[in-house]
Amino acid sequence: MEELLKKWECVIGLEIHAQISSKSKLFSSSSTTFGAEPNENVSFVDAAMPGMLPVLNKECLHQAIRTALALNSRVHLVSMFDRKNYFYADLPQGYQISQFYHPIATGGYIKLEQEDGEKTIRINRLHIEQDAGKNIHDQSPKYSFVDLNRVGVGLMEIVSEPDLRCAQDVLEYVKALRSILRYIGSCDGDMEKGSLRCDVNISVRPRGSTELGTRCEIKNVNSMRSISRAIEFEFMRQVELIQAGGKVEQETRLFDATLNETRAMRSKEDAHDYRYFPDPDLLPVVITQDLVEQIGATLPELPNQKRKRYIGVLGLSAYDAQVIAEDAEIAEYFERAVDAFTQFVHPSAASSSPATSEPSKASSSDSKIIANWITSELFALLGKNNVEINACKARPEAIAKLVYLIDVGTISGKIAKDVLVILFDTGMDPEEIVLQNGWKQVQDVSSIEAVIDKVLQQNAPSVEQYLAGKDKLFGFFVGSVMKETKGLASPSLVNDLLKQKLTSYNKS
Structure with a gap:
């Protein structure tokens, strides 16, 4: 593998399908609740009954605009929906409503922090489309079944430029994009539930070449592990094929997670194969610049902004800043802990808002200690007990008090670890735990x-x-x-x- 990487380069572009966070579907009032019984969340519109007309969900539109702004994309004041025509059992209409000619947004970028510096991954476009249903083939030896619950669920398709060069680049990009989506609340990013799916377009070329090779698309890869393995397998397959005198054919492939290999699904279609044309049932989407600015004003501090503030203002290491800023709930937990510690040290001081870029009154050394307790000791307990940080009994204010008790010499760092275990299990006040167990540090x-x-x-x-x-x-x-x-x-x-x-x- 290493020898091949010296001679060959991988060129990768991604199409990320992110389910829009909304209570109802893109063009109907049907629920988007996950886990419902098959065909429970299906209306006449979803089932494509004659005479049923789609009506655009305004919340889905606003979420797409928020996402575009967070990705530094240009939001277009006029966009249109098109029909992408293909026949498949999970698509009752016989076409998918999508945006091809005039998407809601184009351009943009995501910056990745890597060891050798910052890498920019350009975004080609973001458009809105409806999801298809699900074919089920393992319920009967004779029949296949169709669940239409997902039909019409709103998706954002976020298409990157071919700026990615290896599986690690792709994983970092997907994590960064998912983090942004979660921060702004436009998608929960849950790959296990299918809320975030990835189509990987991959080609290979000799190192030093500027020409693009023939690409293959790996459809619907739905986990970080599968993304990595699919890319590694497909890279090897294409290189070995070319070296053996063969030719890579443009095609759509599926990744088999059991065998850890990709296999041909169908020849790759081009845009003209889908006979795109403007959907006659939907008017052009016309928005104002004022609306775009109003939505932009609601954006929170984004992961990269937080990371830079944590390093520059709070003095965290690049690693700790990245780990904490990557997840919105962890970042909020950390900032609440830092803010609470400030109140213990300066009880009369006004609380600084954790969501702003104002420096905390806690010193950088205190902030680093709090970060270390969260990313090491607390994370270990969360992982061991399979608990999310926002659901654990050890609240951020209690973590702050635990660090404060160490700071003033009430307990040692070693005893504090025992206190944290009880705190995690019970949610008790750290000071009470210390007193009940006779763990107060001897200073005499x-x-x-x-x-x-x-x-x-x-x-x-x-x-x-x-x-x-x-x-x-x-x-x-x-x-x-x-x-x-x-x-x-x-x-x-x-x-x-x-x-x-x-x-x-x-x-x-």
Whole structure:
């Protein structure tokens, strides 16, 4: 594989189908609820009964405009719906209502943060279309069934330029796009439910060449793992075919997740095969610039903006900033924790809004500590218990208080991990957990000195070795003192007092 990558380059463009967040379908009042019984959410319009006319769902239109603006695309004040003609059992009309000649938006880009710098992936267009139904072939040995629940559900098709070069690029792009969609609320991005599906257009060419090869389209890839494996297999297949003297044919392929391979589905159609023409039942969509600006004003701070603020203002590492900013719920959790910590440190200070770019009153070091507790200890518990962050009992204010208790020396970092486990299971106040379990850190100098004297007396030979230059024994003494105090002595105080005691031994 590595040798092939040195000689051959992969050229990839994506067509992302994102289900628009709305309670009803694109052209009917039918529900979009996931998991309904087969053919439960189907109206006469969805079933294409004679005389039934489509009516555009305004919410779907507004969501598409929001998405276009978030992707830096140009929103067109006039767009039109077309009929894409093809016959298939899951499409009762015999055509799909889509936008071909005049889409709602064109252009735009997404920036990916990579180790070697920022990479821009251009967007060709965003258009609105209706989804098709679902054919079911595994319920009977004799018959196939059709579920029309998804027919007419609103989709945004977001088409990239062929700027992607490998599976990793594609995964980063899909994650970045999904993150934006979730932030603005235009799509939940749930690939398991089919809310986000990906068509991968892939071709290969010799490295250094500027000509595009013959592309194949891999349809409806619905998981990150499948996307990666489909690209890797198809790259190898095309390269090996060309090297063997064969020719890549333009075709549509399916990815078999069981066999981890793509297989031919049909020859690839071109636009003229679908006989696109303006839908006579739908008027052109005409919007105003004022509406576009009003929708644009509702956009939240987007993932890349948050990431840059976390690095520049809060002092987070690029990794922590990326992990936290990628998910809107995690970002909100983190910012609520930082804001709550500020209130513990400065009770009389006015709360800064976490959704703005105003600097938090928590120091950058405090923000980094909070981020570390969330991305390491809390994430570990979330994963172990299969719980989403917004559903866990450990609220952000409690995480802030936990970090504050460490900061003021009430508990050590080690004890704090035990507190977090109980907090995660019960939602109790961290201070109550500390008091109930007798975990308050010992700060009394005389009692700690007494323990240090005891440890040093019991380990006199080790003291002599330390004084003779074996400095690594210092850690042994610290560990022994912490063991004697059951981990409740202040580690910093133990270190300071132990150094003083050993220095006095050395002088004597």
